[in-house]
Structure formats: C-alpha cells, structure tokens
Amino acid sequence: MKKLILLVLIVLALAFLALGIYYLITPAGSLIHALPGYAKGVSRKHSKHGIASVIVALGFGILAWFYSAKK
Numbered sequence: 001m002k003k004l005i006l007l008v009l010i011v012l013a014l015a016f017l018a019l020g021i022y023y024l025i026t027p028a029g030s031l032i033h034a035l036p037g038y039a040k041g042v043s044r045k046h047s048k049h050g051i052a053s054v055i056v057a058l059g060f061g062i063l064a065w066f067y068s069a070k071k
Contacts, residue, residue, distance in 0.1 A: 020053030
C-alpha cells in the first residue's frame with residue numbers, strides 16, 4: 001500500500017510539473033480547450049497558472065519524499 005501511495009504522489013508531481021511547463025510556454029489561444037485559461041485569439045501566456053502548477057508539483061514531490069522516508 002505504501003508503494004502505491006508513493007507512486008501516485010510521484011505521478012501527480014510529474015503531471016503538475018508538465019502542466020506548469022505547458023502553461024509557461026504556451027500562449028492562451030493555443031492551450032487545450034479543456035484547460036482553464038484558454039482564450040481564443042489571445043497571445044499572452046498564463047504565467048500565474050504555470051507558477052501555481054509548479055508549486056503544486058513541488059508540494060507533491062515533497063510529500064512523496066517525506067512519505068518515502070524510512071521509519
């Protein structure tokens with residue numbers, strides 16, 4: 001069970017890191033329509049969304065790190 005939770009935390013950390021990078025490099029008009037922040041014809045990037053996603057990824061990474069510690 002511990003390995004499964006650790007795996008889920010790592011997968012979530014990597015997913016949010018990828019999402020944050022995607023937000024930081026993709027203009028709002030080119031985002032996938034299902035993501036928050038999509039705006040047709042807008043060329044600016046959603047840096048706040050990207051930074052928030054990277055912070056969430058760091059949080060999941062820290063949780064995985066602490067969860068993997070031997071007791």
